[in-house]
Amino acid sequence: AGLVGSLSGLTQGHFPVHAKATYADDLSEADTTRKIAKGRNAAIPVDAKAGRKGVDIFARSGAPVIAVQDGKIIKIGRTRRLGRFIQLRDVYGNTYTYGGLKKLARAYAVPKAQKVSRAQIKRELGLDKKDPVPTRPASAGKQVKASAKPAVAVVKERLFANPDRPNARRAGGEQQLLQRTDLSTLAPLSLPRDQVTIKPLKVGSRVVAGTILGRIGRTSARKAPHVRFEIRPAGRGAPRIDPKPVLDGWKLLESTAIYRAQGRNPFFGPDAKTPSVGQILLMSKEALQRRILANPRVEVYDCGRRDIKAGIIDRRVLASLEFLAASGLKPSVTSLRCGHGYFTKGGNVSHHSSGNAVDIAKINGVPVLGNQGQGSVTDLAVRRLLTLQGTIKPAQIITLMTYQGADNTLSLPDHHDHIHVGFTPLYGTDKKTARQLDAVLKPGQWIKLIDRLAQIDNPTVRTTPSKYAITVPKPKRASHAHKGE
Numbered sequence: 001a002g003l004v005g006s007l008s009g010l011t012q013g014h015f016p017v018h019a020k021a022t023y024a025d026d027l028s029e030a031d032t033t034r035k036i037a038k039g040r041n042a043a044i045p046v047d048a049k050a051g052r053k054g055v056d057i058f059a060r061s062g063a064p065v066i067a068v069q070d071g072k073i074i075k076i077g078r079t080r081r082l083g084r085f086i087q088l089r090d091v092y093g094n095t096y097t098y099g100g101l102k103k104l105a106r107a108y109a110v111p112k113a114q115k116v117s118r119a120q121i122k123r124e125l126g127l128d129k130k131d132p133v134p135t136r137p138a139s140a141g142k143q144v145k146a147s148a149k150p151a152v153a154v155v156k157e158r159l160f161a162n163p164d165r166p167n168a169r170r171a172g173g174e175q176q177l178l179q180r181t182d183l184s185t186l187a188p189l190s191l192p193r194d195q196v197t198i199k200p201l202k203v204g205s206r207v208v209a210g211t212i213l214g215r216i217g218r219t220s221a222r223k224a225p226h227v228r229f230e231i232r233p234a235g236r237g238a239p240r241i242d243p244k245p246v247l248d249g250w251k252l253l254e255s256t257a258i259y260r261a262q263g264r265n266p267f268f269g270p271d272a273k274t275p276s277v278g279q280i281l282l283m284s285k286e287a288l289q290r291r292i293l294a295n296p297r298v299e300v301y302d303c304g305r306r307d308i309k310a311g312i313i314d315r316r317v318l319a320s321l322e323f324l325a326a327s328g329l330k331p332s333v334t335s336l337r338c339g340h341g342y343f344t345k346g347g348n349v350s351h352h353s354s355g356n357a358v359d360i361a362k363i364n365g366v367p368v369l370g371n372q373g374q375g376s377v378t379d380l381a382v383r384r385l386l387t388l389q390g391t392i393k394p395a396q397i398i399t400l401m402t403y404q405g406a407d408n409t410l411s412l413p414d415h416h417d418h419i420h421v422g423f424t425p426l427y428g429t430d431k432k433t434a435r436q437l438d439a440v441l442k443p444g445q446w447i448k449l450i451d452r453l454a455q456i457d458n459p460t461v462r463t464t465p466s467k468y469a470i471t472v473p474k475p476k477r478a479s480h481a482h483k484g485e
Helices: 002-011 029-033 118-124 166-179 244-255 277-282 285-294 302-309 315-326 377-385 431-435 443-453
Strands: 055-059 064-066 071-079 083-090 095-099 107-111 196-200 212-215 226-232 331-335 357-363 396-399 409-411 419-422
Touching: 002 244, 055 244, 083 212, 277 315, 285 302, 285 315, 302 331, 315 331, 315 357, 315 377, 357 377, 377 396, 377 419
Parallel strands: 396 409
Antiparallel strands: 055 226, 064 212, 071 083, 083 095, 095 226, 107 196, 331 357, 357 419, 396 419
């Protein structure tokens, strides 16, 4: 279980170059989408090379390199070996290095901070009080005449000839730059322009997957434009590993039908209506965002929906909400990042501040307030959450209840009206904590694991039933009543 959890963070990711690209012994587009003749082996081997610690990915000059996962920028600089480089650490603790860059991104787009009170959220979700009983019939379309709006003072907008200068940026030039910037060139935020601001990309910046980190260009007369891509897995002392198997895996996930039956797609279209729990837990963050925002079984307050659209909510939180919905429960979310303070009441940094937690105040329309204890709807939801394992296992499930044998349930008196589900932000602001990431594999074991991938035989994928398969006869109707239902 520990090994699978350690590798899980490397299995889902974006290809680091957002353009047509090639690398040594890469899988071609023809390989990933080719049709296989009946009776031929349909499997595609993912191999490794002993001793390789990085891969050069070649693309056109000016091609953007992007964040492969949500994460935190931990280092920016220039060295003799890497040239101009940038390093990103994801939420699982894996570190990705992009070297040999022609340009580094100077800025990235982030959603503007929005303030919303707990009282506003409760009113929005109907948690403050019950609806009053009407005393007269509805107005049948009559509208109350709106009062005149107060006059608004018109303020002249200041424009700068050189808004990119430091002093001009601080005095409003940053927003002037934003108005003429294509946001898609900075980060994949699906928010209106007036809800987005630009921040300088620097060490400590937290970015979402797909954010542009730099540009490829010719930096040497001997080599075509490229980026040097390296991976260091989670764990203190972990070595750099061959990134090719990971890159091949990401490419295969994007282009093949690895998680679905032939002709069916559980993530999009009609088949997406009833995905299995297993399929939900395998979905990408982007797929989970789309599902939650369109899922009538997951109720989220407006400011929280904005957090989801902005991509600042951890994939583990999204998967947990979809998991509850697929389990027949309807969670009502009252707190993600927006609307929650930076600190908890106990003075600790809240998991909400980094998008790693969710508060649920209702299950199936029943408030958590007054409905805790054995057999309650809250108890049912917590027990379902306790079945999550590996990297998707919550670090904290806080209510008024604790569970024997569960190391992640807490009972706190101020959680009488909601379920708190939190995940540890592994790349947190505390440098000491960041160095103490759980290392399931020792440095030498990582090398052995990646080298072992080169020795695994290409598996044979059968296209016809084996001789041991049992034919299932068509079931007969027990009764002809209700025929056609």
